[in-house]
Amino acid sequence: MALDQSFVGRSYPPTDPYEVGREKIREFAEAVGDTNPVYTDPEAAKALGHADVIAPPTFVFAITFKAAGQVVQDPQLGLDYSRVVHGDQKFTYTRPVRAGDRLTVTSTIENIKSMAGNDILDIRGEVHDEAGEHVVTAWTKLVARAADDEAPAEGQA
Amino acid sequence: MTAQISYADVEVGTELPARTFPVTRATLVQYAGASGDFNPIHWNEKFAKEVGLPDVIAHGMFTMAEAIRVVTDWVGDPAAVVEYGVRFTRPVVVPNDDEGATIEVSGKVAAKLDDDTVRVDLTVMSAGQKVLGMSRAVVRLA
Structure with a gap:
């Protein structure tokens, strides 16, 4: 079932602030195996x-x-999340995220397309800090495969 | 931002040092915890096969995180990355053994842009196949 085109341009209320902690950054850097000290050592970062x-x-x-x-x-949008795979991901940065940031995200539906029975949804997430300054924008393309499509997904989350 | 590479020192075609990153089932469990993405296709073989995958696959965002390390290691300060995007084209299949899989990443300068920025195009392979498409970063150099 094709998604309702009238949702294009819809923005959702900003999220509650996410407080970025040093140890959460360390945990992430270790999980991806990245030993760059700028992620773990405040002196190296300074x-x-x-x-x-x-x-x-x-x-x-x-x-x-x-x-x-x-x-x-969003129940009004009616996306079947069990059929969703991650198609594309892009970020544009004004500055890097850093420990101590309190970040809010405002999500907007940028585009909805239907191709060969697949629903393609582009979501833009604008990330701002406590002072209201822009930090990064994330674009996420999600593809909801057609319900009758038994073939394995090309992309994946 | 303190890039260690000078804009004047790079040309279109300049190659970044290539890297190979290992990924095992343990890596995926650790990444799931750190990222909060607990989708069972990344740790449950039975579930992965039921939804049509050949085996457990790596998180696309894990592969994306590894690929940009070629750029951040080259430039020194990760804050030099002003834009980064990828397309997830094929899964990185991770077998349940000690070796797991490898992600091979190479990159080269594809264009010199304004404001001391360059576009780096990344090639990201696993098991002989491209796993990311349109994998590009814009980086501000010194």
């Missing part, structure tokens, strides 16, 4: 001009994707 440790570039996805849940689970 030497590069950062106020505190910064997060790896894709760290923020955990925050924006949780925020995108408002869209994905």
Whole structure:
């Protein structure tokens, strides 16, 4: 069932602030095996001009994707999440996420397309800090495979 | 932001040091915990096969995180990355053994842009096949 085109442009209320902790950044850096000290050592981060440790570039996805849940689970939109795979992901950064940030995400449905029975949903997540300054924007393309399509997905979450 | 690479020192075609990243089932469990993505296709073989996958697959976002390390290690300060995007084209299949899978990443400067920025195009392979498409980063150099 094709998604309702009238949802294009719809924005959802900003999320409650997510407070970025040093140890959460460390946990993420260790999970991806990245030993760059700028992620774990405040002094190394300061030497590069950062106020505190910064997060790896894709760290923020955990925050924006949780925020995108408002869209994905919107009963009025009616997306079947069991058929959804992650198609594309893109970030544009004004500055890196860093420890101590309190980040809010505003999600907007940027585009809805229907192709060969698949629903393709583009969600933009604008991430701002406590001062209201822009930090990063995440674009997430989700593909809901056609219900009668038994073939394995090309993309995956 | 303190990039260690100078804009003047790179040309279109400049290659970044390539890297190979291992990924085992243990890696995926650790990434699931750190990222909060507990989709069972990344740790439950039975579930993965029921939904038509050949085996457990890596999180696409894990592969995306590994690929950009070629850029952040090259430039030194990860804050130099001003834009990064990928398309998830094929899964990284991770067998249940000690070796797991490997993700091979290479990159080269594809364009010199304004404001001391360059576009780096990444090639990301696993088991001889491209797993990410349109994998590109824009990086601000010194």
